[in-house]
Every structure is written in C-alpha cells, then in structure tokens.
Amino acid sequence: MTEHESTAEQERNPHALRERILALSGEDVGRCIQCGKCTAGCPVAPDVQPTPNQVMQLIRMNDLETLMGASMFWYCSSCQTCTARCPMEIDIEAVMNTLRRLVLEAGGEPAEKDVATLNKVFLRSLRAHGRIFEFGVVMNRNLRTGKPLRDAMLGPAMFGKGKLGLRPHNVRQRKKIKRIIEKARRFERVEPGPPDAPGE
Numbered sequence: 001m002t003e004h005e006s007t008a009e010q011e012r013n014p015h016a017l018r019e020r021i022l023a024l025s026g027e028d029v030g031r032c033i034q035c036g037k038c039t040a041g042c043p044v045a046p047d048v049q050p051t052p053n054q055v056m057q058l059i060r061m062n063d064l065e066t067l068m069g070a071s072m073f074w075y076c077s078s079c080q081t082c083t084a085r086c087p088m089e090i091d092i093e094a095v096m097n098t099l100r101r102l103v104l105e106a107g108g109e110p111a112e113k114d115v116a117t118l119n120k121v122f123l124r125s126l127r128a129h130g131r132i133f134e135f136g137v138v139m140n141r142n143l144r145t146g147k148p149l150r151d152a153m154l155g156p157a158m159f160g161k162g163k164l165g166l167r168p169h170n171v172r173q174r175k176k177i178k179r180i181i182e183k184a185r186r187f188e189r190v191e192p193g194p195p196d197a198p199g200e
C-alpha cells in the first residue's frame, strides 16, 4: 500500500491502522490496557519517543502520520522484553517490526534513515555471504549515509584483535541462506532496495 493509499484508508476507516497491523502481524493492539509495563522494561525507551506504550496508543488513534516520523521502531533491538512483560500477551516486538515494514512499503522516509540503511546493508551482506562481512557492512553504511569516517577510530583496535577481516568469508551453503531471505522478503512483500554496491 502506497503512502497515498494508506492516507486515504486512514481517512475512510478510523480503525484502519489497527486492522492493518492485525492483518500483517496477527497482533491486536486494541487489547492494550496502557499499563506501561512494555515501556518500563524497554532498554531503548529512555532515549526515544514515542515509547512502546505510546506507539500502541498512536496505532489505536489511527495516527499514521505521527508514527511515520517516529524513531522507536527503528531503534527497537528486538530483545522482546516488552513482549515477555505484556499482561495482555501482545507481541509488541512483532508490532514494531510491522511498523518498520509499513513505513518502507508506503515509500515513506524513515525517521532514522541511518538505521534503515544499516538494516538494508546488513541483510545484503547476509544474502551475499551467508554471514555478515563486518568491514563491508560498515563501509557501505558509511558511504550510503555520507559519513565515510564514522567509527573509523574503532577499526585499528578491532583489526589488532582479529575481530575485523578485510575480505568476506562465505559460508558453505550460502545459496540456501539467500533463498531463505528471498522467501522471507516475498512473504513480507517488502519493497526491494537500491542495487548492491561493490563489495556487498
């Protein structure tokens, strides 16, 4: 669904966002009782707005516009603490994932572009090598975000400890991993990103 279609649907149906999240994730945010337990346990919540329980409320209020500009689900580390704590057994982490997907599907500008870029190059590295090529991921993230020297000071120490290789190492059955990722992508119907950069 494009951003224009989403907005039109939002105007027609006051429950459109909640219903879309339910259809995509199987999670009914309408069951949230705003107890705040998810936010209290979230390691990311102290530094971002809106907090997990506020995200739940914004979905119930059908406020896609505010959510399109929100940082929370881009910083979500998928630790699932919120999900484990929720007395209503809502899989909040799945809702966060679904919100990321909705923003990308709608062609919207992610509020945290650098995080979205890192997600993209991380997955591409996994697809290409069957595992993460850290140096390639960092370089591609830096070039795509226009910050070529970001984290450069960490490099020498990591090289020195053998934590960073200059060449990728492919796993033996990387084609299988590539197929799994492609299948997941088709299943989620996430729009493909720009073509891979050299070295990915």
Ligand code: SF4
Residues within 6 Å of the ligand: 038, 041, 042, 043, 044, 045, 052, 075, 076, 077, 078, 079, 080, 081, 082, 083, 092, 093, 096
């Ligand atoms: S899964 Fe995401 S939203 Fe939930 S507690 Fe962890 S970081 Fe916070």
Ligand code: SF4
Residues within 6 Å of the ligand: 031, 032, 033, 034, 035, 036, 037, 038, 039, 052, 053, 056, 082, 085, 086, 087, 088, 089, 090, 092
């Ligand atoms: S823990 Fe569950 S019920 Fe409580 S605010 Fe978070 S989502 Fe709502």
